[in-house]
Amino acid sequence: MIRSNQRPVLAVDLGGTKIIAAVVVPDGKVISRSYCLTLAEEGPKAVIERLLSAVSEALVGAELKNSEIAGVGMAAAGIIDAKKGVITTSPNLPGWHDVPLRDVIAERIGLATYLVNDASAAALGEHRFGAGKGLGNLIYLTVSTGIGGGIIIDGRLYTGTDGCAGEIGHMTIEAHGPQCNCGNFGCLEALASGSAMTREAVRRMGQGEPSSIAELARGRLMDVTAEMIAVVARQGDKMACEIVADAANYLGIGLANLVNIFNPEVIVIGGGVSSMGNMLLGPARKVVKERAFKLPLRTVRIIRARLGSNAEMMGAAVYVFDQQLAKRRKT
Amino acid sequence: MIRSNQRPVLAVDLGGTKIIAAVVVPDGKVISRSYCLTLAEEGPKAVIERLLSAVSEALVGAELKNSEIAGVGMAAAGIIDAKKGVITTSPNLPGWHDVPLRDVIAERIGLATYLVNDASAAALGEHRFGAGKGLGNLIYLTVSTGIGGGIIIDGRLYTGTDGCAGEIGHMTIEAHGPQCNCGNFGCLEALASGSAMTREAVRRMGQGEPSSIAELARGRLMDVTAEMIAVVARQGDKMACEIVADAANYLGIGLANLVNIFNPEVIVIGGGVSSMGNMLLGPARKVVKERAFKLPLRTVRIIRARLGSNAEMMGAAVYVFDQQLAKRRKT
Numbered sequence: 001m002i003r004s005n006q007r008p009v010l011a012v013d014l015g016g017t018k019i020i021a022a023v024v025v026p027d028g029k030v031i032s033r034s035y036c037l038t039l040a041e042e043g044p045k046a047v048i049e050r051l052l053s054a055v056s057e058a059l060v061g062a063e064l065k066n067s068e069i070a071g072v073g074m075a076a077a078g079i080i081d082a083k084k085g086v087i088t089t090s091p092n093l094p095g096w097h098d099v100p101l102r103d104v105i106a107e108r109i110g111l112a113t114y115l116v117n118d119a120s121a122a123a124l125g126e127h128r129f130g131a132g133k134g135l136g137n138l139i140y141l142t143v144s145t146g147i148g149g150g151i152i153i154d155g156r157l158y159t160g161t162d163g164c165a166g167e168i169g170h171m172t173i174e175a176h177g178p179q180c181n182c183g184n185f186g187c188l189e190a191l192a193s194g195s196a197m198t199r200e201a202v203r204r205m206g207q208g209e210p211s212s213i214a215e216l217a218r219g220r221l222m223d224v225t226a227e228m229i230a231v232v233a234r235q236g237d238k239m240a241c242e243i244v245a246d247a248a249n250y251l252g253i254g255l256a257n258l259v260n261i262f263n264p265e266v267i268v269i270g271g272g273v274s275s276m277g278n279m280l281l282g283p284a285r286k287v288v289k290e291r292a293f294k295l296p297l298r299t300v301r302i303i304r305a306r307l308g309s310n311a312e313m314m315g316a317a318v319y320v321f322d323q324q325l326a327k328r329r330k331t
Numbered sequence: 332m333i334r335s336n337q338r339p340v341l342a343v344d345l346g347g348t349k350i351i352a353a354v355v356v357p358d359g360k361v362i363s364r365s366y367c368l369t370l371a372e373e374g375p376k377a378v379i380e381r382l383l384s385a386v387s388e389a390l391v392g393a394e395l396k397n398s399e400i401a402g403v404g405m406a407a408a409g410i411i412d413a414k415k416g417v418i419t420t421s422p423n424l425p426g427w428h429d430v431p432l433r434d435v436i437a438e439r440i441g442l443a444t445y446l447v448n449d450a451s452a453a454a455l456g457e458h459r460f461g462a463g464k465g466l467g468n469l470i471y472l473t474v475s476t477g478i479g480g481g482i483i484i485d486g487r488l489y490t491g492t493d494g495c496a497g498e499i500g501h502m503t504i505e506a507h508g509p510q511c512n513c514g515n516f517g518c519l520e521a522l523a524s525g526s527a528m529t530r531e532a533v534r535r536m537g538q539g540e541p542s543s544i545a546e547l548a549r550g551r552l553m554d555v556t557a558e559m560i561a562v563v564a565r566q567g568d569k570m571a572c573e574i575v576a577d578a579a580n581y582l583g584i585g586l587a588n589l590v591n592i593f594n595p596e597v598i599v600i601g602g603g604v605s606s607m608g609n610m611l612l613g614p615a616r617k618v619v620k621e622r623a624f625k626l627p628l629r630t631v632r633i634i635r636a637r638l639g640s641n642a643e644m645m646g647a648a649v650y651v652f653d654q655q656l657a658k659r660r661k662t
Contacts, residue, residue: 160594167591260498263491
């Protein structure tokens, strides 16, 4: 028999590209895992059905029934109203406006269900099982198509008054900079994300500037990705190197802001673009040294995430464990 | 007889201009208060003696002996290493580098002594006794010669790993902006503080641009203050109005960043420059509305501080009460 405080949870990462569902036990072991494509363009209803299928598959894989599960944790991109369990808007899930995902899933599965922003979840995952294990004050930054953030204060996730704190990617660092997807101008995301780099590459190639990115993309500007930019930057392509250097500079400015504001022990950087590694993080760390105060600089380590694409899902599991622990303590 | 958890504390605000010392009881009542000029240019040794005199005077005023005091709380401007009780560097106290103020005062007074950044202290003061009473998540911003910040998370002061968190004034919001006193570029402080406004006024008058600020300052550019700019802006002086509008715009950008990062219930704005009131805060609030996410915007109130120049001193008192309460709970 499984004791109630050792029961596994269902953890879901609802991303713009794919949905991961897994059964996870409190020590972090993943018993089973399934995934499917999100196909976000088909709208909330179809996506929710696919999410439920992935969840069922994970349950079958773990040879468990609903009643043996302690709860469901879901991580999703977007501005999440945690009190109401609603995705108010999401850059990766077009057409999702004020979707009460938590209650919809809770009703269908019949278990206590939680919804948390994906970068907040990843912060929790990295803090409990990844690069920031056991630390008190941790900032997590995911640099991929967009830039998201998660905040751990005194060992606990901080999600703010409504549950939408941590939008570090939408911190303006260049007041007169380019417009961001969020409508604001000069956000960190508009200057240092994967989409910022591709936007810049496309703009410059559109003006006739030569770059071997063009060959990789077979001349189709719409197909340029941050990965392509990374590949040719490694080969010394001038334009790609400049674009990565600019992004690294802005990333460093954003990180310096975090160092001055939070005085954290560690900043953990995950997300697809962070796999550029030292090509991006080396110059960014140098900028932090030039811009932040000496005292918090002496403390902070800026390191890469460890859980890869499992961070959000693992964090969603941790979120359920923590919520239920808090509930047990209250009663 | 006074019970140990009701004993008053000595609270000190060590500012660049003046030192306030007071005896404060846990319900926030100030029993006695004394102050003197800092005369910071005379260096740490002389200032510390004046601080001790102010403390003695406050004790005499309260008709209390050292032994009847629970502890000493000191708020000071600068980058403070809270673990070590050291002012590592301070913009308002020239020549203060790595001064172990906490231990020096503790030894001289013979009481448990605490040192905290002045804006963090003001955040605590406003949270306990001022504009943010009883709220969970509060950001305090002091806009005066410089810009400082304090962070209240879930009802508790957050000072970071070394005790120097909250340097919101040194968040870059214009990557290619003017250099700040801290060495960094485009900090909020370099764009929206009193010194940013006077720098701009002096620069423009130096280029021959007309403004009635010149009359107020009797032609001496060195004597221009933010107050003068406010006075003539109220009278419709074109240059002064533009300078205040620019500062308000940048202040709004900084506030929008705080809304997106912290999703706070309230942002409390204190400091001398904030007494410009709606001339500054009106346009700043408008910028926040344009730039921040809708969900946290719906929640946040951006309001003026209530404790005026007592906020730091009151917060230093709260800091002692809280530290000693935590200590009692541990034992």
